[in-house]
Amino acid sequence: MLKLYYANIQNLTPPWEQYPVSGSRLEKTARYAHFADQARSMGAELLLNSVLKRMFPDFIPPAEFETGEHGKPFLKPGQRGLALPDGRLIQYNLSHSGDFAACAVSSRPVGVDIEKEKKNIHPGVSRFFSDKEQKRLEESKDPTGRFFDYWVLKESYMKAVGTGFTKSPRSFSIYMENGAYRVSDEGELKDYDFYLYSTPKGYRLAVCEGRAEKPEGEIDLDDEELGSRVRIPIPQEILLPEQF
DSSP: OOEEEEEEOTTOOSOGGGSOOOHHHHHHHHTOSSHHHHHHHHHHHHHHHHHHHHHOTTOOSSOOEEEOTTSOEEEOTTOTTOBOTTSOBOEEEEEEETTEEEEEEESSOEEEEEEEOOSOOOGGGGGGSOHHHHHHHHHOSSHHHHHHHHHHHHHHHHHHTTOGGGSOGGGEEEEEETTEEEEEETTEEEOEEEEEEOOSTTEEEEEEEEOOOOOTTOOOOTTTTTTOOOOOOOOEEOOSSOOO
16 A cells, blocks of 8 residues: 655745644744745645545544654554554655655555756765665766666665664665665665656655565555555645645
8 A cells, every 4th residue: 555645835835824734843844944945844744634634534634743763753643534444554754855745655664755856966975875876876877867766765765764864875775676676785685665756857756665574364455445456656746735
């Protein structure tokens, strides 16, 4: 049950209190000095609330949150209408860049990253890549495009595992094997799936989802709504602000 959404945040305007977001989001937004940063912050949580409302009609925004060990927020247990059919809580992750916010939701650990593409890359960013990744960038016919591919893939992984940049980006490598992206973390292959998009135009978007072995007899909830076992998510656009 992996789903991916994005939204343009340009239509959002103050006062920010008019939107159904958490008190913690309003406090965070108030710390930003620039309007663009405030709009991106608000847009990310508004997008999440829109997604949750579509998935769980009984849910009444705004959502409430708790924080994990490394600061990664997650949905507070016990909120009306947010449990999956087997009782598990939905997991989510947010990102924003430029004029867009992105949201991924899953029944498993998930991370998402969106980045607005740029023409010039600062040479110092190479320190964020492993030796193998740097070599592939040097050999690429499109090093700038490849840079953004690696960047969003790597950040989506760090967000999925819940460490963010407390984990060194050089401690793991993203690579392609049999047409799919995989990750080797400190020399060990990890069970995560990656999906990469050039959506919306002028942006790179990546989502990372942890795999889970299904115990005998457990119901597979993946893509239950679509009646399909194909789990490649198609990014869907949501127009903000949305009326709940």
